Amino acid sequence: MSKEDELSLVERLREKDHTNAMREVMIRSPLAHSRANELTTSDNATSLKHPKGTVPALANSLMVISYLNSKAPDAQTLAEISSTLHLTKSHCHSILRTLVYFEWLAFDDRNKTYKLLPSAISDLSSLFTSPLLETVRVCLSDFVDQLDLPCVLAQPLTDGSFVVIDTFRCRRYIDAFYTVGHRFPHNASAHMRALIAWSGKERIQKHLAEWKPKKYTDFTPMTRKQIEDELVATRKRGYALSIDELSDNLTAIAMPIFDRNGEVVYIASCSFLSREHDFNYQEISAKLRKAIDHIHLQSVATVPAEFRIVR
Structure with missing residues (x-):
């Protein structure tokens, strides 16, 4: 579907509010492979x-x-x-x-x-019923209710990709979302930055040494210098931000969730159409940060000192 077709679909849905037309836009972003x-x-x-x-x-x-x-x-x-x-x-x-x-x-x-x-x-139910995961679900559900904005929970995998393990839907008319099981590639901008931005210099350098650029859109960072600058910006603002980098007309905000060992176990993210100008990055990030801070408090997580700084 072209960018023009996607926008016209959104416009048609809004014009036909009285019909039973589809109310969601499934996000078609690049997939990682199993x-x-x-x-x-x-x-x-x-x-x-x-x-x-x-x-x-x-x-x-x-x-x-x-x-x-x-x-x-x-x-x-x-x-x-x-x-x-x-x-x-x-x-x-x-x-x-x-x-x-x-x-x-x-x-x-x-x-x-x-x-x-x-x-x-x-037979795999223990993967979905851990105490930490239940805490995450409650806090992210509250976050979605407050902002009426969908949220996705992904888990980093050993191959560097990220798999969606839960989604939190909203009542907003156009609901952009990923399905459970969707795999983001290892170089998905927002998720990659949220994963490594607070991991320490040694891990960051190791990750960058193994990083291979792949162009998804005209805005995808293609040099190591661009990635390093974005990691600095991520730490400074307190969240990862990707605008049209993984998919055209798609903005994503992402933050890490740490466990008791200080490892990133989940990535919480929100995605929305970049042309929707009524989204306030500061408000979204502040509310998401509040939810994640509560998760860390309830789970007695070990959080990097730099991430604990109130922005």
């Missing part, structure tokens, strides 16, 4: 070998789950799954039957397709 996606789309995918020490059957099962998750809500056939993941049909069929038996997958006998079941989440 390990399964990276493995299966590599040049050597046809001769894929798992690292030494891994259990091939388990590794292949996890790749099947990751693949089906990436295709949701569309169901997939045995042929589609086995050919994409370069598994033999017999081996792939055994994996699928096992996952169906444990009710992680549903099999449609008529269409001969497989899809993930919500019951899979129940």
Whole structure:
């Protein structure tokens, strides 16, 4: 969808308030890829070998789950799954039957397709019910209620990307949002800055040494000097700000949430259309900072001294 089409859609929605037209704009930003996606789309995918020490059957099962998750809500056939993941049909069929038996997958006998079941989440429920996460949810829900602005909670992953683990919707007419499971790339401007800005000089230098520029828009920072300047600005203002850097006409404000060890465990962010001029950065950041300060207080988090400074 072009920038002009997106704006005209927003205008049409506002003009047709009396209809049942869609009330949300799904944000289409660049995606990071899961390990399964990276493995299966590599040049050597046809001769894929798992690292030494891994259990091939388990590794292949996890790749099947990751693949089906990436295709949701569309169901997939045995042929589609086995050919994409370069598994033999017999081996792939055994994996699928096992996952169906444990009710992680549903099999449609008529269409001969497989899809993930919500019951899979129940076996991973501890990931969604930690005391810290519950505190985060309460505080961010209150923040959204106060400003009527959607908020997204993402978790940093070991590959440098960020996965959305919860969303907090608002009543605002045009609700720009990401879905749970969306993965921001490692160089997503706001999230990257929120992650490393307060991590100390050594970590920052290590991150920058491994950083590779990728142009998403005409406003994407492409030099190390630009990134360093933005990190300084992030610490000075107390939050990460990205304007049209990851997606055209999209502004994002992000802040880190620390745990008891002083590590960034989550990134809270708000995104909105850049052409919406009624958003007040100072008000949004102040309210979000208040919510995050309360999270840190309730969870007895270890917060870097520079981040604790009241702006």
